[in-house]
Amino acid sequence: MLALEDLTIRMDGADLVRRVSLRLEEGRITCLIGPSGCGKTSVVKWLAGVLPPGMEADGRASLDATPIATPHPAISYQPQQDTLFPWLTVAENAAMGLEIAGASRAEARARVAPLFPAFGLGGWEDRFPSELSGGMRQRAAFLRTIVQDSRFVLLDEPFSALDAVTRLRMQDWLCARLEEAPRGVLMVTHDLYEATQMADRILVMAAKPGRIIRDIPIDTPRSERDEAALARIRTDLKSLLLEDET
Numbered sequence: 001m002l003a004l005e006d007l008t009i010r011m012d013g014a015d016l017v018r019r020v021s022l023r024l025e026e027g028r029i030t031c032l033i034g035p036s037g038c039g040k041t042s043v044v045k046w047l048a049g050v051l052p053p054g055m056e057a058d059g060r061a062s063l064d065a066t067p068i069a070t071p072h073p074a075i076s077y078q079p080q081q082d083t084l085f086p087w088l089t090v091a092e093n094a095a096m097g098l099e100i101a102g103a104s105r106a107e108a109r110a111r112v113a114p115l116f117p118a119f120g121l122g123g124w125e126d127r128f129p130s131e132l133s134g135g136m137r138q139r140a141a142f143l144r145t146i147v148q149d150s151r152f153v154l155l156d157e158p159f160s161a162l163d164a165v166t167r168l169r170m171q172d173w174l175c176a177r178l179e180e181a182p183r184g185v186l187m188v189t190h191d192l193y194e195a196t197q198m199a200d201r202i203l204v205m206a207a208k209p210g211r212i213i214r215d216i217p218i219d220t221p222r223s224e225r226d227e228a229a230l231a232r233i234r235t236d237l238k239s240l241l242l243e244d245e246t
C-alpha cells in the first residue's frame, strides 16, 4: 500500500492544499476529482516527487508502512502535458521509461513493440511527436508510463485529449491490464463517467484551500456495475462540485 499522509502545500504563504491524506492499494483505481485549480495536479506532483520550485510542502509518503522519499522507483507518473522528447521517435519515447528504470534498449523496445496497435499507434513507431495528433501523443505518453513495472501509477488526466471511442478503448485496456497485473492507480479526471466506470474509490477535492471533502468507495466489480447506481453517484458528485463553486 502507498499512503500519503497530511500533505499541505503552500505557495506565497497561503495553503494551496491542506492536510490531504490518501491510500492507494494494488489492484485498485482511485480517481481524484475536483474543480479546476483546487490542487489535484499539485498533490500528484508531490507524490511523484516533482513539485515545482516555489511550492513548499509538508507531508509523509510511505510504502507498506515504511516511510519513503519521492521520486521513488515503485511509483511511475504521467503528467498532464505529454512531455514526449521531440527529438526521439514514438518507439524511442515509449521505451524511455523502461530504459530509465534500467532495461536495456533492446529489451525496452521489445516490451513496447506489441502494444502499439492497441494504442492506435501501429505504423507510427518511427515518427516524431511533432507528426502526431494531440491524442496520439497522449497515448504514446500513456504507453511509456503504463509499460513500466512500478507498483503504483499516477495518471494526471491521461485520456483528456482522446476522442470518445478511443477514450473508452483505453479505459477498457487499462482496467483489463490491471486485472492481469494488479497495480495501484491514482487518476486525476474531470470526467464523472470515467470516474464512476473505472474507480474503486473516488476522492472529491474542494478548492481554497484544496482538501478532500468526500471519499466514495465503489465496491461493485466494474463488470457488474449497474448504470442506475452509477448515475446516482454522478448526481451526488455534480451537487458536491456545484456546491463548492458557490
Ligand SMILES: Nc1ncnc2c1ncn2[C@@H]1O[C@H](COP(=O)(O)OP(=O)(O)OP(=O)(O)O)[C@@H](O)[C@H]1O
Pocket: 011, 016, 034, 035, 036, 037, 038, 039, 040, 041, 042, 043, 052, 054
Ligand atoms: N508551477 C506553478 N507555479 C505557480 N503556481 C502554480 C503552478 N502550478 C500550479 N499553480 C497554481 O496552483 C494551484 C493548483 O494548481 P493545480 O494544477 O494543482 O490544480 P488542479 O486541480 O490540478 O487544476 P486543473 O484541474 O485545472 O488541472 C492553481 O491555483 C495554479 O494556478
